[in-house]
Amino acid sequence: MSLLRQALHDHSFVCVMEFVPKPSAKRFAELASIMAREHLCGWPLAVSIGDRVGSALDLSPLDACQSFETPVPTLLHFSGKDRERQELLAQLPRMDAAGLDQLLVLTGDRLPGHTPGQRPVRYLESVAALQIVRQARPDWLLGAALNPFKYREEEGGAQYFKAEKKLAAGADFFILQLGFDFQKYREAQRWMQRQPTPRPLLACVMALTEGRAAMLEHVAGVTVSPAMRRVLAAEAAVSKSFASQRGIERLALQIIGLRLLGYAGINLSGVHSLEQFVALEQALDTRLAQVQTLDDWQTAWDQAWQMAGVETVSFHPPGHPWQEGQRGVRASALEQTRYHLLSALHHQVFDRQTLLSRAFGWGVRQPLWSTPKAARLLHRLERSLKRPLVGCDTCGQCRLQDTLYICPETCPKGLANGPCGGTQLNRCEFGDRECIHSRKYRTAVTVGQTEVLTQRLIPCVEVGGRQRSSWPRWFAESATSVGNEARQELTQG
Known part of the structure; x- marks a missing residue:
C-alpha cells in the first residue's frame, strides 16, 4: 500500500x-x-x-x-x-x-x-x-x-x-x-x-x-x-x-x-x-x-493577521460574503424564457416520443446521410440552425439536454459537467465573459432542475466525432436503447 x-x-x-x-x-x-x-x-x-x-x-x-x-x-x-x-x-x-x-x-x-x-x-x-x-x-x-x-x-x-x-x-x-x-x-x-x-x-x-x-x-x-x-x-x-x-x-x-x-x-x-x-x-x-x-x-x-494601524482583516472580497447553503439568486426573465422555449422545442423535435420527433428521427437515420456529401450538408444545416441559437460548434454529441440548453462549447475550455476552479465572482478565468456554469446554476435553481447538474455525468466528446451532425447519432442511440429494452423483456418473459 x-x-x-x-x-x-x-x-x-x-x-x-x-x-x-x-x-x-x-x-x-x-x-x-x-x-x-x-x-x-x-x-x-x-x-x-x-x-x-x-x-x-x-x-x-x-x-x-x-x-x-x-x-x-x-x-x-x-x-x-x-x-x-x-x-x-x-x-x-x-x-x-x-x-x-x-x-x-x-x-x-x-x-x-x-x-x-x-x-x-x-x-x-x-x-x-x-x-x-x-x-x-x-x-x-x-x-x-x-x-x-x-x-x-x-x-x-x-x-x-x-x-x-x-x-x-x-x-x-x-x-x-x-x-x-x-x-x-x-x-x-x-x-x-x-x-x-x-x-x-x-x-x-x-x-x-x-x-x-x-x-x-x-x-x-x-x-x-x-x-x-x-x-x-x-x-x-x-x-x-x-x-x-x-x-x-x-x-x-x-x-x-x-x-x-x-x-x-x-x-x-x-x-x-x-x-x-x-x-x-x-x-x-x-x-x-x-x-x-x-x-x-x-x-x-x-x-x-494583526498589524498596528491596519484594520481587522476579512478574507472575502468586499461585499461578497456568500457561504455554501445560502440560496437567493434567480434566473432573469430572459434566462427563464430561453430555458422554457428551448425545453419545449427539444421535447417536440428530439424527445423521441412525439410524432414530430419520430418523423424527424426516421428522416435523419436514412442511409442517404451516411454518404460524405450528404453528411457534410447535414452538418452545415445543424450548425447554421444551432450556432445562432445556442453557440453550437457541432461537436457531434449534443449535450444540451444535460446542460439546461446552455452549450458547453461556449465555455472556452468546453466544459460540460461544471466549472473549473478559475472563476472570480462569476467571471470566467479568461476574463471576457460570465462563466456559463454560473448561468446554468441560476437557471437550474430557478426552474427546479438542480439534479441535472449533480447527477448527470457527461462523457467527453471524442476527437474523431467532432464537426459532424449529432442528429443521426441521437436518434440511433434511441433505437439501440429501445432494442435493448425489448430484448430484456423477451429474456425476462
Whole structure:
C-alpha cells in the first residue's frame, strides 16, 4: 500500500510536497534533500508532481518521478488541458510499469496562448477523466480538486454541484485549491460530511507575503482580499525578513488549524529548499507546543493577521460574503424564457416520443446521410440552425439536454459537467465573459432542475466525432436503447 493511501486509510495527517518539475538539477536535488527527511513534524511526507503548471517545457510528472535517484512516495498529476482520452489512456500502462497507482485528475488552468475565438483548445475535464481512469484501473487511488473559495452563490454552488459528480465518477479524496479563509475550510468540510460516503480532504497551503500575493493575482481562482493585502504591505514595510518570518508563522498556524479541524493533510506549495522546510518545521514545533485546541488556534490566527494601524482583516472580497447553503439568486426573465422555449422545442423535435420527433428521427437515420456529401450538408444545416441559437460548434454529441440548453462549447475550455476552479465572482478565468456554469446554476435553481447538474455525468466528446451532425447519432442511440429494452423483456418473459 502506498504511503498516501496508507495515511488516508489510517486517518494519519499527511504532508504532500507540491513540486513543479522544471528542468533544473538544483530543484530536483533540493526536493530530494527534503524528501530524505521522510517526515514533517512526525507526519509522513509524500510528493505531488504538477503537470505543465509553469509551461509546456516542464518535464512530464512521470518522467520527473523517474528522475529521482532514490524513489520517493509520489502522487502524479494529470492535467486535461489540450488533451484527449487517448492521451490519458496511454499514460496508464506507463504508470503500471513504474509501479504507480495513484493520480490527481485535474481539468487544468488556462493553456498559455489560448485565446477564445482563435484555435479551439479542448480540455479533457476532470469528471470524464475520473470515469475513464476508474473504469480502466478500478483499484487505483484517485484524487480530484475542489475550490471552495468562492464568494458568489452561482460560482460556489456550481463548484459543489460538480464536486458531487466527481465523487460519483470515482474520486477517493479531494485537494482544495490554495486559500486562506477558514470559514471556507469549514464550509467544505460540512459539505463533505453531508455526502453519502464522505472522502478525505487535503488543503493546498503556502506561506503568504506581499510578493507572493502579487504573484497570486495571476493565478486563476486564488483569492487574496484587499484587507489581507494591506496587512501584507504593512509587514513588508517593516522589513523583508520580518514579512518572511510572519508568513512562515502563519503557514504553521494554518497547517495546525487544518489538522485540528480534521483535514486529512496538506498539499504544501512554495517550499523549494531544505532551509525553508526546516524553518517551517521549527515554526510548527513552537506553535504545536502552544496551540492545543481550536479556541487557542483561533486566538493565535487572529493575532497573526494583526498589524498596528491596519484594520481587522476579512478574507472575502468586499461585499461578497456568500457561504455554501445560502440560496437567493434567480434566473432573469430572459434566462427563464430561453430555458422554457428551448425545453419545449427539444421535447417536440428530439424527445423521441412525439410524432414530430419520430418523423424527424426516421428522416435523419436514412442511409442517404451516411454518404460524405450528404453528411457534410447535414452538418452545415445543424450548425447554421444551432450556432445562432445556442453557440453550437457541432461537436457531434449534443449535450444540451444535460446542460439546461446552455452549450458547453461556449465555455472556452468546453466544459460540460461544471466549472473549473478559475472563476472570480462569476467571471470566467479568461476574463471576457460570465462563466456559463454560473448561468446554468441560476437557471437550474430557478426552474427546479438542480439534479441535472449533480447527477448527470457527461462523457467527453471524442476527437474523431467532432464537426459532424449529432442528429443521426441521437436518434440511433434511441433505437439501440429501445432494442435493448425489448430484448430484456423477451429474456425476462
